[in-house]
Amino acid sequence: MIKIAIVGYGNLGKAVEAHLKNYPDLQCIGIFSRRDNLKTQIYPSFHYDELLNGEHDIDVCILCGSSDQDLMSQTQELSQYYNCIDSFDIHRLIPEHLDNVDKTSKRAKKTSIISVGWDPGLFSWQRLLFETITPIGTSETFWGKGVSQGHSNAILNVEGVKKAVQYTIPNTETLKKVQAGLSYDKEEKHERHCYVVADEKDHDRIKQDIITMPHYFAGTKTLVYFVSEEELKRNHHGKPHGGIVTRYGQTGDFNQTMSFNLDLEDNPSFTATVLIVCARAAFKMNKSKRFGAFTIFDLSLTDLSDKPRSTLIKDLL
Amino acid sequence: MIKIAIVGYGNLGKAVEAHLKNYPDLQCIGIFSRRDNLKTQIYPSFHYDELLNGEHDIDVCILCGSSDQDLMSQTQELSQYYNCIDSFDIHRLIPEHLDNVDKTSKRAKKTSIISVGWDPGLFSWQRLLFETITPIGTSETFWGKGVSQGHSNAILNVEGVKKAVQYTIPNTETLKKVQAGLSYDKEEKHERHCYVVADEKDHDRIKQDIITMPHYFAGTKTLVYFVSEEELKRNHHGKPHGGIVTRYGQTGDFNQTMSFNLDLEDNPSFTATVLIVCARAAFKMNKSKRFGAFTIFDLSLTDLSDKPRSTLIKDLL
Numbered sequence: 194m195i196k197i198a199i200v201g202y203g204n205l206g207k208a209v210e211a212h213l214k215n216y217p218d219l220q221c222i223g224i225f226s227r228r229d230n231l232k233t234q235i236y237p238s239f240h241y242d243e244l245l246n247g248e249h250d251i252d253v254c255i256l257c258g259s260s261d262q263d264l265m266s267q268t269q270e271l272s273q274y275y276n277c278i279d280s281f282d283i284h285r286l287i288p289e290h291l292d293n294v295d296k297t298s299k300r301a302k303k304t305s306i307i308s309v310g311w312d313p314g315l316f317s318w319q320r321l322l323f324e325t326i327t328p329i330g331t332s333e334t335f336w337g338k339g340v341s342q343g344h345s346n347a348i349l350n351v352e353g354v355k356k357a358v359q360y361t362i363p364n365t366e367t368l369k370k371v372q373a374g375l376s377y378d379k380e381e382k383h384e385r386h387c388y389v390v391a392d393e394k395d396h397d398r399i400k401q402d403i404i405t406m407p408h409y410f411a412g413t414k415t416l417v418y419f420v421s422e423e424e425l426k427r428n429h430h431g432k433p434h435g436g437i438v439t440r441y442g443q444t445g446d447f448n449q450t451m452s453f454n455l456d457l458e459d460n461p462s463f464t465a466t467v468l469i470v471c472a473r474a475a476f477k478m479n480k481s482k483r484f485g486a487f488t489i490f491d492l493s494l495t496d497l498s499d500k501p502r503s504t505l506i507k508d509l510l
Numbered sequence: 511m512i513k514i515a516i517v518g519y520g521n522l523g524k525a526v527e528a529h530l531k532n533y534p535d536l537q538c539i540g541i542f543s544r545r546d547n548l549k550t551q552i553y554p555s556f557h558y559d560e561l562l563n564g565e566h567d568i569d570v571c572i573l574c575g576s577s578d579q580d581l582m583s584q585t586q587e588l589s590q591y592y593n594c595i596d597s598f599d600i601h602r603l604i605p606e607h608l609d610n611v612d613k614t615s616k617r618a619k620k621t622s623i624i625s626v627g628w629d630p631g632l633f634s635w636q637r638l639l640f641e642t643i644t645p646i647g648t649s650e651t652f653w654g655k656g657v658s659q660g661h662s663n664a665i666l667n668v669e670g671v672k673k674a675v676q677y678t679i680p681n682t683e684t685l686k687k688v689q690a691g692l693s694y695d696k697e698e699k700h701e702r703h704c705y706v707v708a709d710e711k712d713h714d715r716i717k718q719d720i721i722t723m724p725h726y727f728a729g730t731k732t733l734v735y736f737v738s739e740e741e742l743k744r745n746h747h748g749k750p751h752g753g754i755v756t757r758y759g760q761t762g763d764f765n766q767t768m769s770f771n772l773d774l775e776d777n778p779s780f781t782a783t784v785l786i787v788c789a790r791a792a793f794k795m796n797k798s799k800r801f802g803a804f805t806i807f808d809l810s811l812t813d814l815s816d817k818p819r820s821t822l823i824k825d826l827l
Contacts (some may be wrong), residue, residue: 326783465761490811
């Protein structure tokens with residue numbers, strides 16, 4: 194059994210806690226947080242500082258804090274003692290973060306995998322796979338269907354709006370153009386679907402205010418639907434997300450299109466599962482003395498899986 | 511420069527020859543075949559036996575023979591002298607083949623990657639990735655749009671048929687069912703679209719003969735289109751293929767659907783590009799002393815790419 198500590202207890206930490214039981218080779222030791230008297234759902238909670246005195250028997254820490262507040266310092270700190278996984282996603286700082294964690298991990302003979310999730314993470318993996326196989330071609334990433342908090346808040350600022358949820362959705366016309374190698378407008382990659390609660394007398398004016406709002410909606414295909422408060426609560430409370438990585442590659446005169454689609458009913462749950470399987474990979478890589486900090490580009494699928502290599506080859510190759 | 515030998519000169523060998531120039535770190539030494547006086551398009555040809563006397567300076571052999579005739583013996587033979595890549599696809603024999611090549615490769619301190627292409631190959635990779643991330647769920651593979659030679663020949667055997675091309679196409683209704691977690695009929699995974707040249711007076715009878723043909727079409731959604739000989743030649747001469755690997759995964763109460771789509775205008779060209787990038791990986795793995803026989807499950811993307819790891823992380827993570 195691989196002994197896991199969850200560090201941080203926001204949406205992501207809670208999702209890791211909820212889903213670890215589906216991976217029978219992993220066992221959760223507890224949840225570590227800077228908050229005192231943290232109430233957790235399944236596993237016991239401990240103070241973060243207990244991670245620094247070595248009293249817990251932990252194989253891998255899954256860090257679930259935020260990139261801007263916690264991860265840059267925490268992963269570096271904890272990689273002095275443990276194998277670590279994080280979802281650090283501030284793109285321009287990844288090389289520096291990787292370098293820092295690499296130094297501490299190597300010194301401690303530990304293995305860390307950073308910037309894991311679906312983007313950065315699985316999407317990056319697919320993009321690199323596609324571009325390596327067909328070096329000549331065009332790649333594009335589409336987002337959604339997913340809720341955009343920023344755009345939902347922008348709608349809430351329109352006078353008369355009581356509640357609002359905004360989904361970003363790939364523009365299928367643009368997607369088809371990319372996949373057929375036709376020229377397309379980068380501004381037309383996405384559609385914005387807005388579900389708004391407001392008094393009926395204001396509908397026309399609110400719709401006009403939304404679709405003409407600069408920076409957010411003007412110039413983008415925007416659909417506005419007015420719904421009741423009950424309908425919004427019932428049908429639009431989830432955290433869906435996803436997207437499409439696609440490449441229109443050329444081999445000579447032939448077009449070869451590769452696409453990876455992700456359609457997630459719950460974003461934190463899926464990110465959690467990627468972190469969990471990477472925790473297993475870090476443990477296995479550490480056992481085979483691959484010390485330092487790694488990214489998803491450095492892993493093989495035999496690192497990620499819990500099954501023996503011979504079984505994978507027999508059943509899935 | 512990585513020096514490549516192409517072994518075998520059928521559709522796949524010709525495609526590797528045609529596309530190697532798109533990978534600037536790879537250089538083709540020549541094409542090796544058992545045939546005498548082979549006429550090649552770009553690179554010089556040599557007799558296969560010259561591979562056994564060590565007179566050519568070769569880093570990696572890309573073996574392009576057939577699985578049932580050539581590869582089982584050739585990869586084992588050549589891995590005594592060179593790093594080797596093959597597309598061996600007789601599923602039940604892969605473990606034995608891997609084991610054989612592993613022994614010769616390790617003895618010679620060489621690195622081979624076997625059973626490479628898109629299935630076995632990229633499709634296997636995606637299936638394993640998806641199942642590892644969401645261990646609870648349902649996976650399915652759909653084929654096409656692609657020409658089925660066997661089904662085309664079956665149509666040719668119908669009285670009055672002059673020419674015929676049969677495409678296997680994923681049944682989009684069944685695909686939607688799989689991706690929504692609904693029950694579906696395994697017999698209804700594919701549609702069969704038949705393009706047939708025949709005299710008009712025979713059309714009704716031929717159509718009836720096709721759609722009721724046991725083992726091939728009866729019980730499967732089959733569409734028959736009659737076209738002129740000119741139209742068949744103009745629009746149906748390619749070697750398209752592709753398919754969809756999809757997984758309806760569950761994390762708790764949430765459904766998370768992952769899909770990989772391949773839409774290929776030319777099947778041998780695409781398989782060739784996968785073999786080519788694996789040749790690079792074998793060379794790099796050999797330089798870092800990873801000797802033996804490997805599969806696509808054992809590779810990382812940094813092995814496959816020609817770019818420095820720091821560039822990949824900066825540009826694509």
